Amino acid sequence: xxxxxxxxxxxxxxxxxxxxxxxxxxxxxxxxxxxxxxxxxxxxxxxxxxxxxxxxxxxxxxxxxxxxxxxxxxxxxxxxxxxxxxxxxxxxxxxxxxxxxxxxxxxxxxxxxxxxxxxxxxxxxxxxxxxxxxxxxxxxxxxxxxxxxxxxxxxxxxxxxxxxxxxxxxxxxxxxxxxxxxxxxxxxxxxxxxxxxxxxxxxxxxxxxxxxxxxxxxxxxxxxxxxxxxxxxxxxxxxxxxxxxxxxxxxxxxxxxxxxxxxxxxxxxxxxxxxxxxxxxxxxxxxxxx
Numbered sequence: 001x002x003x004x005x006x007x008x009x010x011x012x013x014x015x016x017x018x019x020x021x022x023x024x025x026x027x028x029x030x031x032x033x034x035x036x037x038x039x040x041x042x043x044x045x046x047x048x049x050x051x052x053x054x055x056x057x058x059x060x061x062x063x064x065x066x067x068x069x070x071x072x073x074x075x076x077x078x079x080x081x082x083x084x085x086x087x088x089x090x091x092x093x094x095x096x097x098x099x100x101x102x103x104x105x106x107x108x109x110x111x112x113x114x115x116x117x118x119x120x121x122x123x124x125x126x127x128x129x130x131x132x133x134x135x136x137x138x139x140x141x142x143x144x145x146x147x148x149x150x151x152x153x154x155x156x157x158x159x160x161x162x163x164x165x166x167x168x169x170x171x172x173x174x175x176x177x178x179x180x181x182x183x184x185x186x187x188x189x190x191x192x193x194x195x196x197x198x199x200x201x202x203x204x205x206x207x208x209x210x211x212x213x214x215x216x217x218x219x220x221x222x223x224x225x226x227x228x229x230x231x232x233x234x235x236x237x238x239x240x241x242x243x244x245x246x247x248x249x250x251x252x253x254x255x256x257x258x259x260x261x262x263x264x265x266x267x268x269x270x271x272x273x274x275x276x277x278x279x280x281x282x283x284x285x286x287x288x289x290x
Contacts, residue, residue: 003238004152005290007031007062011147013140017132019125020072024133024140028148030288031063040068043125044133054137058145060240061290068133086117148290155285156235159245162282163232166252169271169278170224176268177217217268220259224275227252242289249283 013024036055038048055064090112098104113119231248234241256279260272 003149004156004235004241005145005148006151006155006288007148007242007290008151008288009144009148011140011143013136013143015132015136015139017129019129020070022070022129022133022136023068024136025065025067026140026144027065028059028062028144031061034059034061035063037063037065038068039065041070043070044068047125047130047133050130050134051137054134055141058141059290061242066137068137070129082119083117086115087112090115090118152289155289156238158285159282159289160232160235162278162285163228163235166275166278166282167225167228169275170221170228173217173221173268173271176265179265217259217262220255220262223255224252224259227255240290242286245286245289246283249279249286252279253283 007028007030009026009028011026015022034056036052038051040048040051044051051066051068055066090107094104094107227248231245231252234244234248253276256272256275260269260276263269263272
């Protein structure tokens, strides 16, 4: 395993606590930076900064949606609070109506409890519940990172295969370069003949040097090799490398565009187009690397 992570993954976790069942859900997708979004129940809102730090310490990039909730134990009634003001309002309203309507039917306890605002869940949670939730978040993060690493390793294999195919195509270009100058020399001689000129060797040599400077592909090929070698080293080293690889993909594309523009040989141009296609595939896959 190269410890390369993709930016997509999904994991859930559930644990039981004295205060009920805690559940955590993590969903990660591609994003240029780290973007954390919480969808927690109200009671966990005050603890979100602690949960945020846990994720930030373990994830570098990606858009992560974190859902945290709790199902209270049926035996745990301490989660409910009675609103005394609401009870007083109901009492005053009942007394007022009873003064107008004699023998008014008494209100049952169920009717009182069902009145809006009489019962509410407490919004603060205990330190033990926060601790248990943080433990569960770390366990769920472990699951998420395992999935992301598994997919990242598969992506690394795909990227390495693209690098090797590009390197192979570059090796096909190199033997063609000497023949390009021979073709130019023949074309120049034909032009001189058509113009009824009889150039001396020095004149021909000057023209060849001029064209050689314009179409020299050695620098582009060498830079392509360097970038490919660097990309391969990064992939084999592992770690957080998505932005580095994206930069190298841009450089590879730039050098290939220059190579294609300078080439006057059909075979070289054809190979350059193949290389550009592979670089585009390479860059598409990189967008999912953390």
